[in-house]
Amino acid sequence: MAAGKKGVALLFLFSCLALAASSCTTGGGICFKYFDIINKTENKTQPCLFLDAEINILVAYNDSTGKRQNVSLGVNCSTVHVSQSESFCNEPYTNNKKNMRLTRMKAYWGTGDEEEEWAPFDLMIEAIDLKDNKQWNISEIAVSINVSDISDYNASSFTGNENGIISGYYTGDDKNHELFGTVDYNKFYYCKSQLTYSLKMNTTANPRASYFALSLSIKKLRVQAYGNSKGFSDKCSDCYQDSTGKAFIPIVVGSVIGGLVLVVLVSYIVGRFRNHYKKSSSTGYEKLQ
Numbered sequence: 001m002a003a004g005k006k007g008v009a010l011l012f013l014f015s016c017l018a019l020a021a022s023s024c025t026t027g028g029g030i031c032f033k034y035f036d037i038i039n040k041t042e043n044k045t046q047p048c049l050f051l052d053a054e055i056n057i058l059v060a061y062n063d064s065t066g067k068r069q070n071v072s073l074g075v076n077c078s079t080v081h082v083s084q085s086e087s088f089c090n091e092p093y094t095n096n097k098k099n100m101r102l103t104r105m106k107a108y109w110g111t112g113d114e115e116e117e118w119a120p121f122d123l124m125i126e127a128i129d130l131k132d133n134k135q136w137n138i139s140e141i142a143v144s145i146n147v148s149d150i151s152d153y154n155a156s157s158f159t160g161n162e163n164g165i166i167s168g169y170y171t172g173d174d175k176n177h178e179l180f181g182t183v184d185y186n187k188f189y190y191c192k193s194q195l196t197y198s199l200k201m202n203t204t205a206n207p208r209a210s211y212f213a214l215s216l217s218i219k220k221l222r223v224q225a226y227g228n229s230k231g232f233s234d235k236c237s238d239c240y241q242d243s244t245g246k247a248f249i250p251i252v253v254g255s256v257i258g259g260l261v262l263v264v265l266v267s268y269i270v271g272r273f274r275n276h277y278k279k280s281s282s283t284g285y286e287k288l289q
Helices: 002-021 207-211 240-245 248-283
Strands: 032-039 044-062 068-074 088-095 098-109 121-130 135-146 165-170 188-191 195-198 212-225 236-238
Touching (some): 032 088, 032 098, 044 088, 044 098, 044 121, 088 121, 121 212, 165 207, 165 212, 188 240, 207 212
Antiparallel strands (some): 032 044, 044 068, 088 098, 135 165
16 A cells, blocks of 8 residues: 555656656746837837847858858847837738738847947847737848957958958748747747757848858747737747757656556555465365364
């Protein structure tokens, strides 16, 4: 009987561990947040796009000696400023003859000054509302940097004597333009794993951008579009990278549960056998003359 109680307790414990392993992180601040102003007089806004993550921009270029230089630039959330004039929310959008909504958030950081044209860095992220399926996805993310604001960067030592702004973008897969997959309404996308995206350089805006390579490294990502509150929802959709990393958990839990069930069953059978043996011994057998 004691073994049975222990088995039940352990089953409950492992079930709780399995549930805890699949939970998403919902607390903390929001680095990038865009609210659309729908009534200036009454100061009414609607939530459009939230993004929080550990973000690093990786810049690579060849100096005048041909040596490859690599620079990592982290996002300073305390200086992030979302541009209302360059962002929009729920604009009509048509793709593959389907009517959808498009939201764009453009944010600048790297300076306390809100004059965007002087900011060293900016990030643009677009979200598409897939009305038919009541889902949304992130369709594009783009980064621009002013290379003259990179620490230890010397334009005179660079092949091409490059100054000014360079930019790159990533649009996900060619078919659906999804960066992180589709997410249900009133859920945020969560990915603890580190994701790195190689950006396509925008040589139309600056032909010399081809001298550079830009990558975007994102970790502990939370992003949500078309929500209905001032922060992230209480439900989320995990990235497959996190699921792959903990895919062994259900297997281990299942194996342990199976083992515990077997132990309880064997204990029960042994206990029944002992009780039966004791009763037989106490009764005894009549000896025939």
